């Protein structure tokens with residue numbers, strides 16, 4: 482399984498070439514070398530992956546505050562060595578687990594018959610427990626742990642009984658046993674890759690304190706009131722394995738990692754972020770969409786004018802627009818949906 486084989490709200494998988502074109506139009510990087518790229522809200526990580534293939538880029542800083550995304554970046558991007566034969570052996574062992582021989586676990590008790598079939602949830606829970614044991618007993622390294630954990634996250638997410646996120650599961654359907662434990666394919670790169678799990682504003686502020694130098698800061702915050710930590714709560718639970726108490730029909734834990742970008746204070750948060758990033762970066766690239774008149778929860782938090790007013794004082798801005806299939810929960814209609822890319826040269 483590859484990095485992009487994932488359903489994720491707001492992933493820029495289909496906008497990568499356009500982002501590249503925008504950056505090249507105002508900033509010819511063809512003759513540059515050792516450029517640094519800061520993926521401020523990295524999500525799936527596909528944007529960093531795309532630029533990593535370009536020889537002009539030598540350093541990547543990837544950040545997202547979700548535990549599941551952090552584990553996924555460690556698995557795909559951290560360049561520590563791992564023993565592929567050992568991982569394949571463990572994979573084969575996990576693939577042969579027989580749910581009939583397994584005892585109930587946290588995952589089967591809460592998610593069995595809901596987000597997964599009961600048998601699949603038993604196996605997912607068993608694998609998650611074993612991963613902690615393998616790490617604790619030092620039978621696998623930290624890198625190997627992350628590869629195996631990301632493989633579990635991808636393998637589970639792929640077959641989950643959802644419409645792509647965990648706000649709800651589909652009811653009145655008979656759940657089949659579909660779980661197959663597949664390994665992810667880690668990415669090889671010569672670039673220096675730094676991985677963070679921090680609040681983006683706090684990290685940008687730290688960078689100012691450290692007098693960092695970033696060539697391109699790519700800023701792709703959440704657009705609307707839907708919190709990523711709530712949407713992907715099950716992956717968060719699986720990543721940390723802290724077995725939190727769960728609430729409501731969708732079995733969510735207590736809220737954590739709540740983003741200011743999904744709330745009324747989005748403008749304030751964005752302004753603070755931009756002001757700090759402008760102190761350490763040469764080019765800011767901001768993607769945002771223009772969804773409005775839709776379901777209120779899907780409406781954007783920042784208006785174009787607000788973004789422009791915040792960017793204008795720090796640099797020269799250009800705005801590019803692209804058609805893009807909007808995220809829709811199925812209830813709303815999106816007319817003239819456009820993805821916007823703001824480029825700001827400091």
Ligand SMILES: C[S@@+](CC[C@H](N)C(=O)[O-])C[C@H]1O[C@@H](n2cnc3c(N)ncnc32)[C@H](O)[C@@H]1O
Pocket residue numbers: 489490491492493494521522523524525526527528544545546547550679680681682701702703704709710740741742
């Ligand atoms: C629109 S998505 C980014 C998508 C990404 N560019 C991609 O192509 O996959 C926004 C991301 O920001 C993260 N996020 C939201 N608020 C954050 C914050 N305050 N600090 C760090 N990450 C945050 C979310 O977890 C989510 O993954």
